[in-house]
Amino acid sequence: MEFFLVQxxxxxxxxxxxxxxxxxxxxxxxxxGVLNFAHASFYMLGAYFAxxxxxxxxxxxxxxxxxxxxxxxxxxxxxxxxxQVHKHGHVAELLFTFxxxxxxxxxxxxxxGRSAVDYRVPPDLDGPLFTxxxxxxxxxxxxxxxxxxxxLVSVWLALTRTRIGLVIQAALTHPxxxxxxxxxxxxxxxxxxxxGTALAGLAGVIGGNAFVTEPGMAAxxxxxxxxxxxxxxxxxxxxxxxxxxxxxxxxxxAVALDWNLVGGIKMSQLxxxxxxxxxxxxxxxxxxxxxxxxxx
Amino acid sequence: xxxxxxxxxxxVIWGAMALVFLVAPLVFxxxxxxxxxxxxxxxxxxxxSYNMLLGxxxxxxxxxxxxxxxxxxxxxxxxxxxxxxxxxxxxxxxxLVGGLAGLAFGVLFGYVTTRRAGTTFALISLGIGEMxxxxxxxxxxxxxxxxxxxxxxVVGQPFLGITYGPAIQVYYLVATWCFLSIVAMFALTQxxxxxxxxxxxxxxxxxxxxxxxxxxxxxxxxxLSSFFAGVAGALSCINFEIVxxxxxxxxxxxxxxxxxxxxxxxxxxxxxxxxIIFIFFVVALSGFTKAWLLYLGLFFVTMVVxxxxxxxxxxxxxxxxxxxxxxxxxxxxxxxxxGAALVALAGLIGIVEMxxxxxxxxxxxxxxxxxxxxxxxTTPPWIGFALVLAAGLVAxxxxxxxxxxxxxxxxxxxxxxxx
Numbered sequence: 179m180e181f182f183l184v185q186x187x188x189x190x191x192x193x194x195x196x197x198x199x200x201x202x203x204x205x206x207x208x209x210x211g212v213l214n215f216a217h218a219s220f221y222m223l224g225a226y227f228a229x230x231x232x233x234x235x236x237x238x239x240x241x242x243x244x245x246x247x248x249x250x251x252x253x254x255x256x257x258x259x260x261x262q263v264h265k266h267g268h269v270a271e272l273l274f275t276f277x278x279x280x281x282x283x284x285x286x287x288x289x290x291g292r293s294a295v296d297y298r299v300p301p302d303l304d305g306p307l308f309t310x311x312x313x314x315x316x317x318x319x320x321x322x323x324x325x326x327x328x329x330l331v332s333v334w335l336a337l338t339r340t341r342i343g344l345v346i347q348a349a350l351t352h353p354x355x356x357x358x359x360x361x362x363x364x365x366x367x368x369x370x371x372x373x374g375t376a377l378a379g380l381a382g383v384i385g386g387n388a389f390v391t392e393p394g395m396a397a398x399x400x401x402x403x404x405x406x407x408x409x410x411x412x413x414x415x416x417x418x419x420x421x422x423x424x425x426x427x428x429x430x431x432a433v434a435l436d437w438n439l440v441g442g443i444k445m446s447q448l449x450x451x452x453x454x455x456x457x458x459x460x461x462x463x464x465x466x467x468x469x470x471x472x473x474x
Numbered sequence: 475x476x477x478x479x480x481x482x483x484x485x486v487i488w489g490a491m492a493l494v495f496l497v498a499p500l501v502f503x504x505x506x507x508x509x510x511x512x513x514x515x516x517x518x519x520x521x522x523s524y525n526m527l528l529g530x531x532x533x534x535x536x537x538x539x540x541x542x543x544x545x546x547x548x549x550x551x552x553x554x555x556x557x558x559x560x561x562x563x564x565x566x567x568x569x570l571v572g573g574l575a576g577l578a579f580g581v582l583f584g585y586v587t588t589r590r591a592g593t594t595f596a597l598i599s600l601g602i603g604e605m606x607x608x609x610x611x612x613x614x615x616x617x618x619x620x621x622x623x624x625x626x627x628v629v630g631q632p633f634l635g636i637t638y639g640p641a642i643q644v645y646y647l648v649a650t651w652c653f654l655s656i657v658a659m660f661a662l663t664q665x666x667x668x669x670x671x672x673x674x675x676x677x678x679x680x681x682x683x684x685x686x687x688x689x690x691x692x693x694x695x696x697x698l699s700s701f702f703a704g705v706a707g708a709l710s711c712i713n714f715e716i717v718x719x720x721x722x723x724x725x726x727x728x729x730x731x732x733x734x735x736x737x738x739x740x741x742x743x744x745x746x747x748x749x750i751i752f753i754f755f756v757v758a759l760s761g762f763t764k765a766w767l768l769y770l771g772l773f774f775v776t777m778v779v780x781x782x783x784x785x786x787x788x789x790x791x792x793x794x795x796x797x798x799x800x801x802x803x804x805x806x807x808x809x810x811x812x813g814a815a816l817v818a819l820a821g822l823i824g825i826v827e828m829x830x831x832x833x834x835x836x837x838x839x840x841x842x843x844x845x846x847x848x849x850x851x852t853t854p855p856w857i858g859f860a861l862v863l864a865a866g867l868v869a870x871x872x873x874x875x876x877x878x879x880x881x882x883x884x885x886x887x888x889x890x891x892x893x
Contacts (some may be wrong), residue, residue: 216626259779266782269534272596273735274778280728280771288765288829313749397724401604404597412594447612452603458586461598465589 185428185434191319193426195388198381199399200406201333202374207324208413209350209370211268212260215275218400219282220375224248224382225391226290228288229297237300241325252375265346279396286393294388294392319376322384329380346370405453409460411470419466425453488657495649499642508641512731514753515648517708519655520750521745524701528731529739530663531695532675533588536595537603538703538730543722544579544606545572545704547616550717557629565627565638569651569708576704580697588692591678597690603727610719622718625711638712648709655702660742662698671695674863682722729756732774738784747785764834765826798891800884807880811873818866824859 189267203217224244231240255278268325299318306314337343349356349366357363389395406425410417432449498511505687520542525531549572556563563571583606587598610617617623627641636643662668673681674688681688711717720726729752755773759766781788795801828850840849848855 207593213597223540259775262779266778268593269532270778270782272593273731274775276728276731277771277775277778281768281775284765284768284771288768288826289833291833401600401724405601408594408597408601450608451605451612454601454608457598457601458605461586461589 179319180313181434183310184313184315185431187315188319189427189430190328190423191323191426193423194323194330194428195381196399196403196406197419197422198326198329199378199403200410200422201330202377203407204410204413204415204418206371206374207407208415209346210367212271212275212371213268213404213407214371214374215272215400216278216282217275217374217378218396218403219279220248220252220378221382221385221399222286222391222396223251223282224233224379225297225386225395226286226295226382227379228383228386229295229391232297232300237302241380241383244383245376248379248382249372249376252414253368253372255375256371260371261364261367279400283393283396290393292393294390297387297391299387306362318388322388325380325384333377342366342369371419402453405457409453409457409467411467414469416439416469417467417469425456428452428456475486479825490657498649499645505641508645510753510757512641512645512648513757514711514714514750515652516706516713517730517733517749517753518652518711518746519702520706521737521749522656522659522729522742523699523706524730524734525739525742525745526659526662526671526695526699526702528734529741529744530668530675531671531692531699533591533599533692533696534593534731535587535727536596536600536724536731537587537606537727538599538699539722539724540583540603540606541579541700541703542707542710542730543610543698543717543726544707545576546711546717546721547610547623548572548575549708549711549756550625551616553625553627553629553711554623557626565629565712566647567691569705572708573701574712574733576707577697577701579704580700584693584696584700584812585884588689588696591674591682591688591692600724603722603724607629607719607722607724608724612729617719618717620719622716622720624716627712627715644713651705651709655705659702663742667691667694667698695742701829732770736774736777740783741786741790744786746785747789748774752783763827763830765830768826769823794888795884798884798888800887803884804877804880807873807877811870811877814869814873815868816866818863818870821859821863821866822860824855825863828855828859 199217199221203214206212206214206217227244227247228237228240231243259278260271260274263270303318303321305317307317307320308315337347345356345361346366346369349361349363353363356366386395402425406418406421409425410419410421429449429452432452433446435445437445499508502508502511520538524538527535527538549568552571553564553565553568555561556565583602587595587602590598590766611619612697627644628637629808638644640646670686670691673684674686674691678688681691707721710721733748733752734745735748737746738744755766755770759769763769777784792801795804831850840847
């Protein structure tokens with residue numbers, strides 16, 4: 179029971195972090211039709227920026243400044259890069275972001291080197307939050323959940339309760355009409371792309387010190403969030419939410435369990451493959467994903 | 475049967491290609507050049523097989539190394555079994571083993587991946603690639619773990635003195651398989667399946683209405699493509715005598731995508747050019763600078779933004795101009811643009827190398843270029859290179875406008891003449 183509770187909490191906090199990433203990806207995809215291959219690279223940039231800022235002025239300013247910086251970079255890239263490629267179609271856009279992922283990874287190599295940097299949980303958040311039976315639950319895990327939930331609620335409020343949110347929602351389905359009504363749709367695209375990358379940056383700030391900040395972090399989390407988007411159904415936020423929690427819990431449990439499976443393989447060894455197996459199974463039985471309707 | 479006159483041009487092109495394969499190692503005879511030629515031959519097959527998906531079938535795959543890598547793993551085990559004397563099989567035909575292995579995995583994974591097209595296909599292929607890569611590290615018994623499986627290609631009785639010991643014999647093996655594969659893959663583009671793959675790429679809905687199952691077309695195209703990927707994998711196994719998890723890694727899959735795209739996806743010729751350039755980057759440039767991946771990435775992104783048809787499209791665009799004997803008018807603008815690009819590149823390289831020297835621990839911050847020596851920890855070289863880069867970019871802007879103006883004038887003349 180104790181094991182189950184702790185692992186469920188860990189799984190949910192990891193799942194929420196995954197949803198912070200996959201929600202930005204899904205928003206950008208459903209609004210612009212662009213699958214941002216470099217999304218996880220912005221996550222990595224967020225972690226590195228936060229590390230750099232926290233060594234200078236501390237963690238709390240970094241929590242705000244790093245995502246803003248990442249979002250600004252995202253907007254610049256949309257304005258001066260992605261918009262130029264738009265005329266060549268979606269495959270060219272996908273390839274542009276694919277190249278961008280390469281460039282960001284190499285730039286991180288150049289600036290911060292090839293080994294992990296010492297980005298740590300701030301001392302205020304280091305320690306146990308509460309005790310379940312005998313095991314202590316760290317404050318930082320709780321803080322991660324708090325930030326993710328706060329961010330998700332504010333994004334949801336911004337999308338449904340503000341004027342710009344309504345314009346974004348309208349531009350999702352009827353970009354031409356919105357443009358005819360006098361809204362600057364390319365600027366909306368730029369804002370959404372910047373917003374999506376800022377969300378990824380924020381996930382990087384709180385995920386970078388909970389896990390590890392190293393140049394391979396984008397390449398390791400990137401495929402997982404793409405699997406989440408496919409499993410949830412392309413372009414569906416609700417689907418991405420379910421899939422994030424599902425995969426978050428699944429991986430946390432698989433790593434913690436030491437069942438022996440056939441062929442002498444341990445359950446924990448199988449953990450990295452599980453999301454992909456889930457994707458393959460789902461595609462065989464339900465090719466559109468959990469909540470998807472869009473035919474790719 | 476339709477009467478077809480002897481197509482002289484076609485025979486000349488294929489003959490010239492065979493000739494290039496024959497004499498290439500005589501012209502570039504050094505040991506390093508031969509290594510590069512062997513890798514280029516392997517990469518050409520791999521890139522062409524990739525273009526069967528992206529160029530001809532419209533399937534953007536992020537996991538093509540799965541088929542070449544698994545093909546390589548099965549070939550390395552076959553080679554080891556031959557070496558132990560478990561059975562006799564000529565090494566010359568080993569690529570067939572790799573190809574059939576690739577094909578088998580193509581059937582297995584293709585059934586899942588080709589259920590969807592477009593962006594979803596891209597993501598599923600990525601997922602399958604990651605899954606296979608993780609599995610390879612999970613079963614060290616068969617795949618050799620991090621170290622990989624090594625082998626010895628000199629096995630069995632020599633046939634007509636061919637042992638595949640010397641690199642030159644490996645080159646001719648690769649060249650023969652490369653030539654045959656190019657012919658076969660070109661022939662496939664002319665078959666009804668090749669044509670239907672184009673139709674499914676351009677307008678899947680209409681292809682369905684005509685009565686074709688788009689999923690089946692994609693599946694068949696992927697299976698055939700994975701055969702050739704497996705052939706390339708087996709050739710790399712013979713060349714390097716080692717196969718490791720790196721052979722199925724997402725890095726390999728990304729590499730073949732970059733190579734193919736740089737060369738030119740819309741043209742059959744494109745991946746051949748792309749493979750040659752890519753191997754040049756990987757083998758030659760990586761010896762000079764550790765930032766070669768950054769340069770490759772920048773080159774790729776530049777191609778995506780400014781030349782989506784790749785190098786092949788830039789070259790083929792010149793043919794009508796050459797035919798009209800107007801290339802001379804473009805010579806000066808081209809030279810100016812190339813000069814400006816070189817200046818900008820020099821500035822960029824300077825900055826990148828200085829950043830790298832500063833970030834790498836223990837590296838000397840003093841750089842020596844053309845007898846000039848400067849320290850990256852001082853400001854003047856930074857200002858200098860930034861100025862060079864800015865000047866190059868401004869010059870490139872004006873030069874490309876000049877190219878554009880002249881190009882437009884020539885195109886209008888050509889159109890007017892045709893009308």
